[in-house]
Every structure is written in C-alpha cells, then in structure tokens.
Amino acid sequence: MNKTILKLSTKNPIIKFIRFIFIIFIWGLFSPIRLFIPKRKNLYLFGNNKGSIDNSYYLMDYLSKNFPDLDCFWVNRNSMEIYSLRSIWLHLRASKVFIVNGKTDILIWLVGHAEIHNLWHGIPMRKIRLDDDMQHGLNKWFIALSDWLTPAFHYVNSEYERNIIKSAFFRQKAILETGSPRTDIILHQKAANIAETSTTPTDIKKVLYAPTWRPYDSPSPLMSVDDCEYINKVCQKNNLILYIRAHFLENISIESQARFPLIQICDNDNDVNTELxxxxxxISDYSSIIFDYSLLDRPIFLYTPDIDLYSEKVGFYLDYKDFVEGNNYTNWKTLMKALSSLTNKKLLENNLVLSSKFKKLGHTFTDARNMKRIADFAIKGKL
Incomplete structure (x- = not known):
C-alpha cells in the first residue's frame, strides 16, 4: 500500500512567527474599514476549505430552501475568486458567518463584528486544538488569540462534545446542543435507502475501512501487499468487498491493484456523509466517522495496531481501551477472521452493542431535526 501525505507542515518557528505577525497586521489594517461598513441582516456566508461538503454546506442548502428571504452565499475558499471585489464586499456586509473547520474557511479578517457560527466537522475522540499536546508554543498562542478575537456560537451533538468544545476553544459566545446538519443527512439517507434495499436485497456485503490521520511519523495502519492477498481471499470466500477511504490529508494506492479486485479505493473528493x-x-480506529456511522445501527469493527503510540502522542478525550472493552483488533488476520464470522450471534451482538455505545455518547438527538434547531437559534435567537 502506497501512501502520500498531502499536508504541508512546517515546524520552522521563524516561519510560524512571520505568519503570526502578518495575520495580526492584516487584522489591524482592515479593522477601521470594517467599522464603517454596515451589516446586512439577511446576508449569510457559508464556508468550508475542504470543498462544497459537510455541515456548513448542508445548512446553507436547508436555509436557502426554507427561508427564501435570506441571501445565502457559499465561499469557495479554494479558488482565487474568493479575493474578488464581490467576495470582499460580501464578507464585509454579511451579518452571520457559518464555518466548519475553522477561521480559514472564510476571509476572517474581513467579517468584522459579524456573528460567527461554528458547526465543526466531527465528534472528536482525539484531543484537538488547545488540548492537543502536539501543538506547541506559538501555535497555541495563535489559536487562543484567534478564539479571543473572534468568539463563536458552537453547535454540538451531545454533552460529551460540549465538554470538548469548552476545553479546546479559549473563548466561546455560547455552546448549543442542537445536533449537527450531517446527522440529519445521514439519517435521511438511512430512511431513504431502507425502502430501496428492501426491494433489492443483495448477498454481497460492503465494508468501509476509514482510518484517521496520524499527525506524527509512524508505520501506516493501511495494509501491506501480503495483507491485501489475505484480505482479498477472505472477501471472496465471504461475499465481501472492502472499500478503503483514506483521510483527506492522504493519498493511497495499491500495488498491482488488478490482483485484488475485492479491495477498492474510494474517491476522497466524494462526500462520505452522503455515502455512509x-x-x-x-472498520475504523479513532476517527469521528465512528460516531457518524453509529447512527445507522450497524456493526463497527475497530482496527488499532498503534493504540499505545497514538494514545501517547495524541491522546483521547475518553478512556479508549476501557470504552471499547477489548472489541478492537491489532492485525488484519484476526480482524478478517472476525468479519468472516459475522454469522456468530454473540460476535454480532458485541459489535452492535459497541455501535450503540458510540451512538449514545455522541448523539443526544436522532430525530433528523438538527438543522431546524440550528435555524431557530441562528435566525430567531431561540431554541
């Protein structure tokens, strides 16, 4: 398995300091301009630097369809069009801004006193932002200063996530337990596909393997060529197809792909929430996709060959080993053996119980009305 890291990460403290000073300079430069430009009450901006996907995009679509008096605009962060005069003007006039990854989803130094609504992009298991021990020195100062200058309304799925946001962000305007838009999308897909699959049953089981990213140098959790040969044989024997979806910061490929027709690589450009x-x-490890998939009430297998290293380097918000109660695997042979034994009633029950535990911890609401709750607060100021 070949893996390419797409993220450019610099540890040079001089470059970090220069970037820090530049952002402060730009912020100060535009501050007087923002003060003299009035906000338009019904103008909302939405952004996601990963593309037209996830919570901010779903909410924009919902508000556009259900509140025709609102002017909703999408910020294409990956295009030079974002620096056009029209885009700058929209940033200056918008009264509310909705983000999902962070302040880089938009041109934060232009929005001034607009309300910032942070929808975030997943329920974390790993420590993030100010809680992340891999963030050092100036990075944490920059994160804290950004939170202090532009506090946001945060929307969370549960009390568990509320406590994380409270700890990981230096300052918040409010933390609101509404559920997230992606939960609505997944539940709508589930409801729509129940009717479809009931009329078109199939014996072939589709297995999604979606590991998280390792923010340190380590052996890849993805399989070797020998593993691929074994996995392909098990899949063939048990009517399985394994689909691998790498983290968006990674590109992967399989040597001699044609030899392993039952192992497929997913297109990372596709929106995983609409495909779950x-x-x-x-199959996953420490990824927030586990909380998302738990909404479907289906088996979840945990492949964690580097659990001790990940715990030491990154850290968790929960006692991972205690929470999963030994229902995790550290090599592909034992994992695939378990997968091929899904007819075993006790094994299946254990995996469904694990899925239910993640669902209970991560989601207060499963009524597919999260976007309505968010809209009620963002527009009307009440839940």
Whole structure:
C-alpha cells in the first residue's frame, strides 16, 4: 500500500512567527474599514476549505430552501475568486458567518463584528486544538488569540462534545446542543435507502475501512501487499468487498491493484456523509466517522495496531481501551477472521452493542431535526 501525505507542515518557528505577525497586521489594517461598513441582516456566508461538503454546506442548502428571504452565499475558499471585489464586499456586509473547520474557511479578517457560527466537522475522540499536546508554543498562542478575537456560537451533538468544545476553544459566545446538519443527512439517507434495499436485497456485503490521520511519523495502519492477498481471499470466500477511504490529508494506492479486485479505493473528493448508508459494516480506529456511522445501527469493527503510540502522542478525550472493552483488533488476520464470522450471534451482538455505545455518547438527538434547531437559534435567537 502506497501512501502520500498531502499536508504541508512546517515546524520552522521563524516561519510560524512571520505568519503570526502578518495575520495580526492584516487584522489591524482592515479593522477601521470594517467599522464603517454596515451589516446586512439577511446576508449569510457559508464556508468550508475542504470543498462544497459537510455541515456548513448542508445548512446553507436547508436555509436557502426554507427561508427564501435570506441571501445565502457559499465561499469557495479554494479558488482565487474568493479575493474578488464581490467576495470582499460580501464578507464585509454579511451579518452571520457559518464555518466548519475553522477561521480559514472564510476571509476572517474581513467579517468584522459579524456573528460567527461554528458547526465543526466531527465528534472528536482525539484531543484537538488547545488540548492537543502536539501543538506547541506559538501555535497555541495563535489559536487562543484567534478564539479571543473572534468568539463563536458552537453547535454540538451531545454533552460529551460540549465538554470538548469548552476545553479546546479559549473563548466561546455560547455552546448549543442542537445536533449537527450531517446527522440529519445521514439519517435521511438511512430512511431513504431502507425502502430501496428492501426491494433489492443483495448477498454481497460492503465494508468501509476509514482510518484517521496520524499527525506524527509512524508505520501506516493501511495494509501491506501480503495483507491485501489475505484480505482479498477472505472477501471472496465471504461475499465481501472492502472499500478503503483514506483521510483527506492522504493519498493511497495499491500495488498491482488488478490482483485484488475485492479491495477498492474510494474517491476522497466524494462526500462520505452522503455515502455512509451504502456500507453494511465499518472498520475504523479513532476517527469521528465512528460516531457518524453509529447512527445507522450497524456493526463497527475497530482496527488499532498503534493504540499505545497514538494514545501517547495524541491522546483521547475518553478512556479508549476501557470504552471499547477489548472489541478492537491489532492485525488484519484476526480482524478478517472476525468479519468472516459475522454469522456468530454473540460476535454480532458485541459489535452492535459497541455501535450503540458510540451512538449514545455522541448523539443526544436522532430525530433528523438538527438543522431546524440550528435555524431557530441562528435566525430567531431561540431554541
């Protein structure tokens, strides 16, 4: 398995300091301009630097359809068009801004006193932002200063996530337990596909393997060529197809792909939230996709060959080993053996119980009305 890291990460403290000073300079430069430009009450901006996907995009679509008096605009952060005069003017006039990854989803130094609504992009298991021990020195100062200058309304899925946001962000305007838009999307897909699959049953099981990113140098959790040969044989024997979806910061490929027709690489450009219901089983590790997939009430298998290293380097918000109660695997042979034994009633029950635990911890609401709750607060100021 070949893996390419797409993220450019610099540890040079001089470059970090220069970037820090530049952002402060730009912020100060535009501050007087923002003060003299009035906000338009019904103008909302939405952004996601990963593309037209996830919570901010779903909410924009919902508000556009249900509140025709609102002017909703999408910020294409990956295009030079964002620096056009029209885009700058929209940033200056917008009264509310909705982000999902962070302040880089938009041109934060232009929005001034607009309300910032942070929808975030997943329920974390790993420590993030100010809680992340891999963030050092100036990085944490920059994160804290950004939170202090532009505090946001945060929307969370549960009390568990509320406590994380409270700890990981230096300052918040409010933390609101509404559920997230992506939960609505997954539940709508689930409901729509129940009717479809009931009329077109299939014996072939689709298995999604979606590991998280390792923010340190380590052996890849993805399989070797020898593993691929074994996995392909097990899949063939048990009517399985394994789909691998790498983290968006990674590109992967399989040597001699044609030799392993039952192992497929997913297109990372596709929106995984709209595709989750296509899969019968999930394999993951410490990724927030586990909380998302738990909404489907299907088996979840945990492949954690580097659990001790990950815990030491990154850290968790929960006692991972205690929470999963030994229902995790550290090599592909034992994992695939378990997958091929899904007819074993006790094993299946254990995996469904694990899925239910993640669902209970991560989601207060499963009524597919999260976007309505968010809209009620963002527009009307009440839940």
């Amino acid at each position: 219901d296509q899969y019968d089983i999930l």
